[in-house]
Amino acid sequence: MLEVRFHGRGGQGAVTASKMLALASFLSGEYVISFPFFGTERRGAPVTAFTRIDTTPILLKTQVYNPDVVVVLDSKVMETVDVTAGMKPGSSLILNSPEAPEDLGLPYHVATVDATRIATDLGLGNRTNPIINTAMLGAFSKSTGLVDMTQIREAISEMSPSKADVNVSAAEKAYSSVRMGW
Amino acid sequence: MREIGSKTSIMTGNEAVAEGVRLSKVGFISAYPITPQTTIVEKLAEMVANREISARYVEVESEHSAMAAVFASEIAGVRSYTATSSQGLLYMHEMLHWVAGQRLPIVMSVVNRAIGPPWNIWSDQSDSMNQKDTGWIQVYSESNQEAMDTLIMGYRIAEDSGVMLPFMSMEDAFILSHTSEQVAIPDQELVDEFLPEFRLGFKVDSDRPMGYGSYSTPDGPFMELKKDMMESMWKSANVIKKVTREFSEILGRDYGGLIEEYMTEGAEYILIASGTVASTAKYVAGKLRADGRKVGIIRIRYFRPFPAEDIVRATKDAAHIGVIDRSVSFGSGGTVFNEIRAALYGRSDIPVTGFVAGIGGRDVREEDIEEMINLMAAGKEGTVFINTRGDQ
Numbered sequence: 001m002l003e004v005r006f007h008g009r010g011g012q013g014a015v016t017a018s019k020m021l022a023l024a025s026f027l028s029g030e031y032v033i034s035f036p037f038f039g040t041e042r043r044g045a046p047v048t049a050f051t052r053i054d055t056t057p058i059l060l061k062t063q064v065y066n067p068d069v070v071v072v073l074d075s076k077v078m079e080t081v082d083v084t085a086g087m088k089p090g091s092s093l094i095l096n097s098p099e100a101p102e103d104l105g106l107p108y109h110v111a112t113v114d115a116t117r118i119a120t121d122l123g124l125g126n127r128t129n130p131i132i133n134t135a136m137l138g139a140f141s142k143s144t145g146l147v148d149m150t151q152i153r154e155a156i157s158e159m160s161p162s163k164a165d166v167n168v169s170a171a172e173k174a175y176s177s178v179r180m181g182w
Numbered sequence: 183m184r185e186i187g188s189k190t191s192i193m194t195g196n197e198a199v200a201e202g203v204r205l206s207k208v209g210f211i212s213a214y215p216i217t218p219q220t221t222i223v224e225k226l227a228e229m230v231a232n233r234e235i236s237a238r239y240v241e242v243e244s245e246h247s248a249m250a251a252v253f254a255s256e257i258a259g260v261r262s263y264t265a266t267s268s269q270g271l272l273y274m275h276e277m278l279h280w281v282a283g284q285r286l287p288i289v290m291s292v293v294n295r296a297i298g299p300p301w302n303i304w305s306d307q308s309d310s311m312n313q314k315d316t317g318w319i320q321v322y323s324e325s326n327q328e329a330m331d332t333l334i335m336g337y338r339i340a341e342d343s344g345v346m347l348p349f350m351s352m353e354d355a356f357i358l359s360h361t362s363e364q365v366a367i368p369d370q371e372l373v374d375e376f377l378p379e380f381r382l383g384f385k386v387d388s389d390r391p392m393g394y395g396s397y398s399t400p401d402g403p404f405m406e407l408k409k410d411m412m413e414s415m416w417k418s419a420n421v422i423k424k425v426t427r428e429f430s431e432i433l434g435r436d437y438g439g440l441i442e443e444y445m446t447e448g449a450e451y452i453l454i455a456s457g458t459v460a461s462t463a464k465y466v467a468g469k470l471r472a473d474g475r476k477v478g479i480i481r482i483r484y485f486r487p488f489p490a491e492d493i494v495r496a497t498k499d500a501a502h503i504g505v506i507d508r509s510v511s512f513g514s515g516g517t518v519f520n521e522i523r524a525a526l527y528g529r530s531d532i533p534v535t536g537f538v539a540g541i542g543g544r545d546v547r548e549e550d551i552e553e554m555i556n557l558m559a560a561g562k563e564g565t566v567f568i569n570t571r572g573d574q
Binding site for chain 2: 019022023026031032033034035036038058059060061062063065
């Protein structure tokens with residue numbers, strides 16, 4: 001079973017990203033479960049969402065405590081939230097950051113992608129609140145190899161409330177520009 | 183098994199339940215739309231507006247009125263539905279008795295949430311356990327698929343001429359209601375084959391005037407009517423088993439009966455739970471079994487009628503029984519724990535431990551289930567609160 005945790009801020013689409021990843025994995029023939037951290041959601045406040053993926057039906061209904069992959073949509077969240085909590089030595093951390101993975105000095109498999117820039121260049125959202133969740137899914141596909149871009153494209157097309165094609169482009173750009181520090 | 187016509191997609195528990203209501207061809211829906219309402223009725227309002235379901239949808243000013251509205255529509259012979267949660271369910275309490283006493287087979291979804299104070303929107307079973315004596319059939323699901331399927335089965339069971347009792351179908355807040363997973367939506371023709379049109383023998387008809395809910399003295403039929411409710415509730419156990427079997431024949435998913443037994447064969451330690459906690463307990467039991475520990479799980483699906491016979495049979499070879507409760511009767515014990523002990527009285531000497539866990543939405547983790555098993559192995563008895571903070 002693969003456990004993924006998403007960190008972002010209210011309004012950035014972390015919960016939708018978790019659901020899109022679940023849909024993409026489901027379209028690849030896996031069993032999935034996707035859920036937000038159950039709190040009181042406010043725009044701008046830190047948000048956590050989870051996805052579990054397995055080849056058999058998923059019985060475990062708890063929160064995710066030891067994620068295999070952590071996706072951070074907003075690296076500023078790391079100032080107030082310990083995004084590495086419960087990560088295992090082999091776990092991966094995918095960050096929205098313009099920096100190179102090796103410059104971050106984190107003891108995990110780190111990948112970085114400048115999702116904010118990709119979204120801004122494509123006109124997704126606006127400069128103060130760019131929509132970066134779909135770019136992060138492209139980076140997830142390339143860096144983990146756990147879900148194919150064909151299904152990522154399909155999931156984004158099905159779930160984007162608007163500009164599905166632009167969101168797919170964002171994922172593709174992130175797929176080709178993500179930097180892996182391993 | 184026959185080829186099943188269905189379409190599978192990813193959806194939340196609340197969306198799945200709304201699909202179940204649509205497939206059951208409900209004709210009347212009433213709800214109070216303010217917190218603690220659920221997104222089930224939001225989705226249904228959308229379906230009504232888009233004419234995906236030909237039901238009348240009536241918004242009212244309180245949960246008490248919502249139940250009064252479905253009482254009226256049901257007694258006029260229209261298949262009816264409502265949903266609520268938490269304090270909203272408590273506000274319905276009086277009307278729950280009226281609906282059951284009038285023998286109206288209404289189906290209602292309850293998203294299980296804590297009861298304040300303090301305010302808390304998270305999952306536990308205090309709301310529905312507080313309604314156990316109202317004469318409603320009560321059932322708990324562990325997955326979104328089961329929540330949808332149970333709703334469809336609910337109308338068949340409630341409307342059975344030997345039952346004629348209302349049906350309350352529970353889903354854990356957030357853990358099912360707001361969690362997305364795959365759900366197979368069956369084709370309408372298959373559901374139609376399983377669930378016939380609703381016909382109420384005693385419906386209000388101006389050409390055939392009758393009296394309803396009239397006065398009854400101690401010498402009147404009052405006591406006999408209550409006895410008849412008790413007997414119908416006991417009879418419903420066999421109807422539930424029959425309907426569940428027919429559902430599996432037509433729609434392909436088999437939920438067994440009133441309980442689900444998981445790895446209970448040869449189990450030394452049996453944990454009894456309901457809802458999503460039972461699902462997590464099954465996961466942990468699988469891991470412990472792989473380590474050679476003889477652990478089994480009984481998942482209570484139906485709490486009313488209480489599956490006493492099934493539980494006595496399924497636990498007879500265990501060394502120790504544990505019961506997980508997400509609600510507590512203050513000064514007594516966990517609600518399910520008390521019923522299990524009553525069921526076993528005089529028929530079993532197996533020690534039983536009550537575990538109160540997951541109150542107010544506290545996560546029931548893998549290590550919490552393991553701790554329960556360890557406490558049972560150590561011979562701990564009585565009622566134990568699990569994963570409370572030492573300093574609070």
